[in-house]
Amino acid sequence: MKIERVIIREGATESKELLFREPEEALAELSRRALFDSPHLFFIEAKSRKFVDRAVKVLRKEPESSLSPIFSNLEPTKELLRLIDGIEASITEELLEKAEKIWEVLTKLTPNPYAITLPENWRMNFLRFLLSRQIDEVEPLLKKDSVIGFFWPEAAIILRKDEAGKEWEDLELMKRQKIFTSDTKNKTSLCPFCGYYNLILREICPSCGSVKIRLEEFIHHYSCGYIGPASEFQVGDKLICPKCHEELKHIGVDYDKPLEKFTCEECKSIFTEPDLSVLCANCSKIFPPEDIKEEVINAYLFTPFGKLVATEGKFPLNVFEELSVQLGIIGFNPFLYILDKFLKLVKRYPERRFCVLGLKLIVKEEAITTAPTKVRLFLKDLVAVIKENVRSSDIISSSEKRYILILLPETLPEGAKVVAQRIAKKVEELLNLNGLTNLIEFKESYLCADGEGEIPTAEEFIKRLFEELEK
Numbered sequence: 168m169k170i171e172r173v174i175i176r177e178g179a180t181e182s183k184e185l186l187f188r189e190p191e192e193a194l195a196e197l198s199r200r201a202l203f204d205s206p207h208l209f210f211i212e213a214k215s216r217k218f219v220d221r222a223v224k225v226l227r228k229e230p231e232s233s234l235s236p237i238f239s240n241l242e243p244t245k246e247l248l249r250l251i252d253g254i255e256a257s258i259t260e261e262l263l264e265k266a267e268k269i270w271e272v273l274t275k276l277t278p279n280p281y282a283i284t285l286p287e288n289w290r291m292n293f294l295r296f297l298l299s300r301q302i303d304e305v306e307p308l309l310k311k312d313s314v315i316g317f318f319w320p321e322a323a324i325i326l327r328k329d330e331a332g333k334e335w336e337d338l339e340l341m342k343r344q345k346i347f348t349s350d351t352k353n354k355t356s357l358c359p360f361c362g363y364y365n366l367i368l369r370e371i372c373p374s375c376g377s378v379k380i381r382l383e384e385f386i387h388h389y390s391c392g393y394i395g396p397a398s399e400f401q402v403g404d405k406l407i408c409p410k411c412h413e414e415l416k417h418i419g420v421d422y423d424k425p426l427e428k429f430t431c432e433e434c435k436s437i438f439t440e441p442d443l444s445v446l447c448a449n450c451s452k453i454f455p456p457e458d459i460k461e462e463v464i465n466a467y468l469f470t471p472f473g474k475l476v477a478t479e480g481k482f483p484l485n486v487f488e489e490l491s492v493q494l495g496i497i498g499f500n501p502f503l504y505i506l507d508k509f510l511k512l513v514k515r516y517p518e519r520r521f522c523v524l525g526l527k528l529i530v531k532e533e534a535i536t537t538a539p540t541k542v543r544l545f546l547k548d549l550v551a552v553i554k555e556n557v558r559s560s561d562i563i564s565s566s567e568k569r570y571i572l573i574l575l576p577e578t579l580p581e582g583a584k585v586v587a588q589r590i591a592k593k594v595e596e597l598l599n600l601n602g603l604t605n606l607i608e609f610k611e612s613y614l615c616a617d618g619e620g621e622i623p624t625a626e627e628f629i630k631r632l633f634e635e636l637e638k
């Protein structure tokens with residue numbers, strides 16, 4: 168295998184052939200010569216670690232070179248070690264073999280099908296990076312300037328995140344897509360408002376919330392019985408009782424110090440336990456400690472299915488799976504079970520009427536390959552529309568990967584009609600807005616139980632609703 172050697176040399180006096188002074192120059196030239204798809208390697212000849220760090224970041228961040236073999240003569244900082252393929256003083260046989268191995272994997276892959284500007288493209292690159300380097304586990308590292316206090320360097324850089332820690336969302340999404348499983352490694356505490364981890368824990372006055380509180384010794388004057396904070400007794404270097412103005416001389420004889428309490432300088436209240444309050448250093452919001460969001464920090468393990476996704480180059484867009492997570496959907500069988508209970512109930516108490524709203528949603532394969540981001544945005548909006556229109560007592564499920572079912576308890580047909588129409592109108596607007604009318608099929612219908620005549624089984628009831636939706 169012929170492998171082009173691209174050298175990036177710190178302090179090189181000029182750029183010529185495949186020798187460059189800066190990684191950006193190398194990228195521009197490779198792009199001009201259309202060399203990205205043919206076997207090549209980058210060798211960073213640095214004098215300083217800073218230069219290696221920067222070059223590695225620039226090369227890995229660029230979608231066109233994020234899978235290229237990269238070597239260096241110097242070790243980068245620890246957090247970038249996993250992004251470099253080897254460290255040697257010069258391009259040795261060993262490095263060439265490593266590069267060849269990587270290219271053997273890369274050349275077998277279908278070209279990344281997603282446009283270079285799409286997050287899907289970067290996510291696919293990330294998976295292919297793991298695949299071609301035989302990395303099975305992506306581990307979190309502590310990082311003080313990450314949004315969440317941890318980050319996954321390979322993901323943060325290849326996924327082009329402007330802030331470390333933001334790759335977390337992508338990793339969780341790919342976990343839901345079964346590309347990864349996870350293994351708990353740590354925990355973090357996040358602001359419930361902005362999601363940052365930079366939280367400051369403060370002791371405050373329980374009455375007025377001020378931070379101007381002091382732990383003080385209290386003095387008990389025996390002869391008059393007065394008890395107060397030591398500061399009230401202090402006059403110069405003497406202790407004078409503020410109540411009876413007698414001087415206190417001997418501890419144990421005139422007075423004792425029975426307790427310690429907090430005093431608030433602001434509102435003067437006295438208390439034994441201060442409250443705890445959290446201040447977010449990012450958004451300045453203040454909240455009690457129980458509102459802190461505790462989150463698990465995982466290592467992500469590349470599944471066999473994930474490797475298949477990387478090989479085939481296509482993300483599964485499991486529409487219903489994403490909807491399920493976001494809507495808090497219950498399984499279809501439990502739904503039938505509950506529906507059955509409602510049907511039995513309406514038979515005994517005809518006034519307990521209810522309806523089931525059915526939404527048919529078919530996302531064409533073409534939508535997923537040509538406009539995955541639009542589809543995701545649409546789904547996100549759809550979730551919001553559904554949430555706006557259901558009550559907390561409504562029960563949501565889905566079936567056969569094309570229907571969303573919503574059981575509306577204590578609802579008359581007129582009520583169901585209003586909800587159905589409102590959702591349909593909104594969805595139509597959203598489809599138009601996103602230019603998805605030809606790519607996503609949507610239909611709504613509803614069926615109500617009134618307790619009159621023969622009461623169907625849950626299966627029969629749902630079958631009728633499905634028939635309506637397929638008309």
Ligand SMILES: [Zn+2]
Nearest residue numbers: 372375431434
């Ligand atoms: Zn106070």
Ligand SMILES: [Zn+2]
Nearest residue numbers: 388391408411
């Ligand atoms: Zn006194």
Ligand SMILES: [Zn+2]
Nearest residue numbers: 358361447450
């Ligand atoms: Zn915050």
